[in-house]
Amino acid sequence: MKKILTLTLIFGLLLSGSMLTAQKMVQIKGSDTLVNLVQVLAEEFMAKNPRSPIAVLGGGSGTGIAGLINGTCDIANHSRPMKEKEKQQCKEKRIDYRTFIIAIDGLSVIVNKSNSINDMSMDKIGAIYRGEITNWKEVGGNDMPISLYGRQSNSGTYVFFQDQILGKQDYSADMKRMNGNAQIVEGIIQDRAGIGYVGVGYVVDSRTKKPRNDLKILNVAKNANSKAYSPLNRAAVDSGDYPIARPLFQTSAGKPNGVVAEFLNFIFSAEGQKIVKAEGFFPIGKGIIDANMNKMK
Amino acid sequence: MKKKRFSNLKERAIKVFFFTNSVFATLALVGIFFLLLFTAIPAFKEINMGEFFTSTRWNPTSPVKEGYGILSMVVSTFMVTIGALVIAIPIGIGVAAYLSDVAHWRVREIVKPIVEILAGIPSVVIGFLGIVLFGPIIAKIFGTSNGLNAVNGSLLLAIMALPTIISISEDSLNAVPKTYSEASLGLGANRWQTLIRVKLPASLSGIIAAVMLGMGRAIGETMTVMMVTGNAPAFPKGFLSSIRTMTATIAIELGEVPYYTTHYYALFAVGFVLFIITFFVNMISDVILHKYQEREQ
Numbered sequence: 001m002k003k004i005l006t007l008t009l010i011f012g013l014l015l016s017g018s019m020l021t022a023q024k025m026v027q028i029k030g031s032d033t034l035v036n037l038v039q040v041l042a043e044e045f046m047a048k049n050p051r052s053p054i055a056v057l058g059g060g061s062g063t064g065i066a067g068l069i070n071g072t073c074d075i076a077n078h079s080r081p082m083k084e085k086e087k088q089q090c091k092e093k094r095i096d097y098r099t100f101i102i103a104i105d106g107l108s109v110i111v112n113k114s115n116s117i118n119d120m121s122m123d124k125i126g127a128i129y130r131g132e133i134t135n136w137k138e139v140g141g142n143d144m145p146i147s148l149y150g151r152q153s154n155s156g157t158y159v160f161f162q163d164q165i166l167g168k169q170d171y172s173a174d175m176k177r178m179n180g181n182a183q184i185v186e187g188i189i190q191d192r193a194g195i196g197y198v199g200v201g202y203v204v205d206s207r208t209k210k211p212r213n214d215l216k217i218l219n220v221a222k223n224a225n226s227k228a229y230s231p232l233n234r235a236a237v238d239s240g241d242y243p244i245a246r247p248l249f250q251t252s253a254g255k256p257n258g259v260v261a262e263f264l265n266f267i268f269s270a271e272g273q274k275i276v277k278a279e280g281f282f283p284i285g286k287g288i289i290d291a292n293m294n295k296m297k
Numbered sequence: 298m299k300k301k302r303f304s305n306l307k308e309r310a311i312k313v314f315f316f317t318n319s320v321f322a323t324l325a326l327v328g329i330f331f332l333l334l335f336t337a338i339p340a341f342k343e344i345n346m347g348e349f350f351t352s353t354r355w356n357p358t359s360p361v362k363e364g365y366g367i368l369s370m371v372v373s374t375f376m377v378t379i380g381a382l383v384i385a386i387p388i389g390i391g392v393a394a395y396l397s398d399v400a401h402w403r404v405r406e407i408v409k410p411i412v413e414i415l416a417g418i419p420s421v422v423i424g425f426l427g428i429v430l431f432g433p434i435i436a437k438i439f440g441t442s443n444g445l446n447a448v449n450g451s452l453l454l455a456i457m458a459l460p461t462i463i464s465i466s467e468d469s470l471n472a473v474p475k476t477y478s479e480a481s482l483g484l485g486a487n488r489w490q491t492l493i494r495v496k497l498p499a500s501l502s503g504i505i506a507a508v509m510l511g512m513g514r515a516i517g518e519t520m521t522v523m524m525v526t527g528n529a530p531a532f533p534k535g536f537l538s539s540i541r542t543m544t545a546t547i548a549i550e551l552g553e554v555p556y557y558t559t560h561y562y563a564l565f566a567v568g569f570v571l572f573i574i575t576f577f578v579n580m581i582s583d584v585i586l587h588k589y590q591e592r593e594q
């Protein structure tokens with residue numbers, strides 16, 4: 001009897017102990033495009049604030065926002081704006097969510113290194129992904145069937161690309177639905193007929209901080225008559241000449257306070273934005289930082 | 298007297314204990330059946346039953362028109378399964394025949410446990426092999442630009458079904474009474490003829506059961522297939538096209554689907570169909586296995 005009592009006590013203590021740490025641990029979940037960047041930001045932040053643990057998980061923008069609504073994370077990473085339906089669900093659950101822009105992404109269209117094509121217009125890319133153009137020779141390349149790589153429907157990049165490039169039409173049913181940015185990059189490196197889209201952070205080598213040389217990043221033009229720009233061109237991304245640049249978001253469940261607020265402030269700081277740049281994404285300007293600061297209040 | 302009553306009680310308690318266990322196992326099966334059934338039924342409030350079974354278009358998140366047809370994924374599932382069996386049956390029976398009739402007993406004692414360990418390799422590891430090893434080889438052999446297709450899935454599923462097929466086939470070959478082969482050899486048949494014309498037919502029901510069990514494993518396998526088949530939801534054009542099976546569809550979409558929506562219910566309906574298929578495969582193998590055990594007695 002005594003033994004059971006002791007066991008229960010120990011078990012209870014363990015349980016409450018783990019619950020306490022679970023409460024202190026800040027949970028961040030969502031976008032696969034953002035997961036590496038936020039992971040690095042969290043590591044740097046934790047190096048300075050060792051008593052503020054942060055856990056960063058991927059899963060896709062849709063998964064992150066669903067987690068925010070269901071109360072399983074404190075911050076959702078997402079690479080597309082929240083949908084009206086999701087905002088409504090937040091309101092129903094009385095979540096006073098705050099959305100911040102933490103970085104800018106030049107969404108990159110990539111092909112195999114051996115591909116002869118360098119530039120492409122948005123409508124051509126759209127036609128390829130809708131399945132209307134199925135052979136590289138139709139866009140001036142070699143005669144081989146195009147092999148499409150994209151993301152799964154829980155991905156923010158999937159939704160953003162569908163809205164902006166496909167004109168809210170269906171993806172070709174032949175598109176391979178890959179699990180994340182890294183898998184698309186791996187696929188394109190091996191597939192001579194492949195085309196894929198990933199966040200600009202994934203076409204930059206994480207060690208050398210230079211563009212990867214085992215794949216080709218296409219220059220993208222707004223339409224057939226305009227000039228094509230590279231997503232690595234900072235000025236073109238800022239000015240909007242690169243047509244598929246997009247903001248990357250973090251949304252907090254409620255007004256940020258404690259570790260969440262400290263972490264967000266760290267991201268908006270010069271030091272945080274330096275990490276954003278080092279990871280291949282583009283830092284946010286002063287206007288966005290000011291807007292973020294206002295939302296913190 | 299007192300002691301006897303106590304042992305009676307003990308006996309009864311043990312009986313009740315084992316009875317409860319078997320009830321739990323049965324209840325779990327019945328419970329899963331009804332859970333799937335009742336969660337699947339609401340799907341048909343909005344989905345036409347005919348469309349569900351005959352349409353090839355599955356696109357629940359389409360911005361244009363939602364599609365809930367499972368034909369493509371059912372065909373895909375059977376394609377990889379049959380592909381796997383075509384590879385695994387000859388190899389499996391060959392290895393089983395070798396182990397039971399040709400191999401030295403020392404070789405058998407070493408090889409059989411190794412084959413059985415093969416069954417314990419996590420599916421994600423096998424999937425990884427498919428991506429880095431088999432994918433590029435398949436692409437090279439068939440001249441396709443990538444190896445993310447049904448052939449790759451079949452090959453990996455064959456590897457996963459092999460231990461079951463080899464182990465049970467070998468058991469049933471060993472269970473053929475010695476008198477059969479002795480009589481055959483005595484009538485002047487050589488060992489090859491004895492194996493092919495006497496032992497194999499005599500153990501056929503066991504071998505068929507082994508194949509069916511291997512098939513059950515292949516149909517329900519998720520991770521491996523999801524990693525190497527590319528997950529394109531189009532109707533398969535052949536073994537070299539990228540496909541998406543029923544299990545992969547559920548695994549990919551269930552994580553982010555909003556609860557209690559048509560999409561959510563439809564995924565359970567897919568699960569229900571899958572349950573029925575595997576249930577029948579397992580039931581048939583069970584019936585065959587029973588028949589064979591009865592004859593042995």
